[in-house]
Amino acid sequence: MKQSLASKITPRNALDSFKTICAKTGIKATHQRLQIYDEMVKANDHPTAEILFERLREAMPTLSLDTVYRTLATFEQHHIIKRVKTDRHKTRYEAKMNRHHHFICQECETITDFNWSSFDKDKLPEEVQRLGTIIDHSITVSGICRDCTTNRD
Ligand SMILES: [Zn+2]
Ligand SMILES: [Zn+2]
Incomplete structure (x- = not known):
């Protein structure tokens, strides 16, 4: 990239x-x-x-x-x-251009950055590479953030 x-x-x-x-x-x-x-x-x-x-x-x-x-x-x-x-x-939008991944809360829509160096170093499976040219590979994890979980209880 x-x-x-x-x-x-x-x-x-x-x-x-x-x-x-x-x-x-x-x-x-x-x-x-x-x-x-x-x-x-x-x-x-x-x-x-x-x-x-x-x-x-x-x-x-x-x-x-x-x-x-x-x-x-x-x-x-x-x-x-x-x-x-x-x-x-x-x-x-974000101005942080180095590779990182996102945790997105489905309730409050907060997006939190996280790093995953072993994922970044890993090659994508052959199967994916055969599909076409990869422009970006980053992970989006969705869930309910800790604040929203606490507020639920
Ligand atoms: Zn939340
Ligand atoms: Zn980000």
Whole structure:
């Protein structure tokens, strides 16, 4: 799998990295994009465009939800952020580009990252490889998170 430019970014160096990414991908590092990207890097909850918009609204009063949609789409296209696969209607995004897996709570829809290094090192079964070109292989575990389980009792 092609390693993304954005794979080793922490909030602290996010802005510098963003400029580098923009220079390499040829997209313009506008102030708005920079702020949206910064918010994405800070978020570890895999937000939707709407949630991101709510968070940015105060600091960016002229921002529109449409701009957020378009910016996220541009980022995704350039592998600066990625879409999290869920079975829900709303698209969730993340800026964490290194390989990891997701636990998704079916009740509160919280998405939690986890690592599984032995899985990552393993080759996919021949059977899968014969099906076509593999673009990504990551695991989604669904369940009921601990908070929701506790609240049920
Ligand atoms: Zn939950
Ligand atoms: Zn994630």
